[in-house]
Amino acid sequence: SKFTFEHKKRILKDNLGFFRSLDALVAPERNCRTLRTKYGLNDLKLIHVRHGAGDRDMTTDEHVMRFDFVLLPGQKYVDRLNKLGYLKPGHYAVTGWPKFEVVRALQRERRRCFDNDNPVVVYNPHFDQRVASWTKMGRAVLDFFAANPDYNLILAPHVILFARRWRHRASLPRRYDKLRNILIDTDGAALSDMTYMLAADIYLGDGSSQVYEFLLQPRPCIFLNAHQVAWENNHHYAHWNFGPVIVDVARSLGPALALAAQTHAQFLPRQRAAFAFTFHEEPDSTAAQRGADAIAGFLAGR
Secondary structure, eight states: OHHHHHHHHHHHHHTHHHHHTOSEEEESSSGGGHHHHTTOOTTSEEEEEOSOOOOSGGGGOGGGGGSSEEEESSHHHHHHHHHHTOOOTTSEEEOOOHHHHHHHHHTOOOOOOSSSOSOEEEEEOOSOTTTOSHHHHHHHHHHHHHHOTTSEEEEOOOHHHHHTHHHHTOOOOGGGTTOTTEEEOSSOGGGTSSHHHHHOSEEEESSOTHHHHHTTSOOOEEEEOTTOOOOTTOGGGGGGGGSOEESOHHHHHHHHHHTHHHHHHHHHHHHHHHHHHHSOOOTTSOHHHHHHHHHHHHHTTO
């Protein structure tokens, strides 16, 4: 929202002295570039790290060029950003995805979210309603699971969807609150730490990058095409190759769920190939260490 961005701007402005004291600032967001463009901190090295690894057009934003150095999760971003002319040789490194290392190190057991053994579906609508399914299909999804208690549903939207509910037209009727097979979380920490991505058997989504995190353990995926998008040859919808894409919840969601386990084999090779293309991994080092080494090397002029 407008107020959120004003808050970000105020934080930068109120802490200029602190930012001036730094040699480099590593940030997962892009607004910090105004430290240079608006406030003249030209000696401060700006280093960008990704906070999502999806396919939307915003994931190849030209603002990446305003950073001195960029850490990229995998080859997918090298190819796409180079094609757009946004990367400079010596000013980026492919380091992987440290979040996975945190999740693996915690070695948590899969959270049991329901008191039955029925299949668990995580519905992960994005906030950007130009690509997302919530306003057009969200109620229909909830109604389906309300009428089909043999499936469990975790509603785990992108955290921004309800945090900026007025901007993204996100409302949620109370009639779904007490259904035993539906868990709704619109603002909890589990939306960000992969708790729900690991707890589900099936992913249901639209444009969110979290589908790639779900594929840390490849499982069936189903996608909602709420905008009648001709997506097949559009790399911004590359993740829709990981499972069936449906345009009518009432007619198609039930059959897609019933066949999810059976049809997954045909999508599994695509899931594995896309995961490897998106996330660089090495057996003898961590993404965190590779990122730290890359930043140190850049700052040292190596």
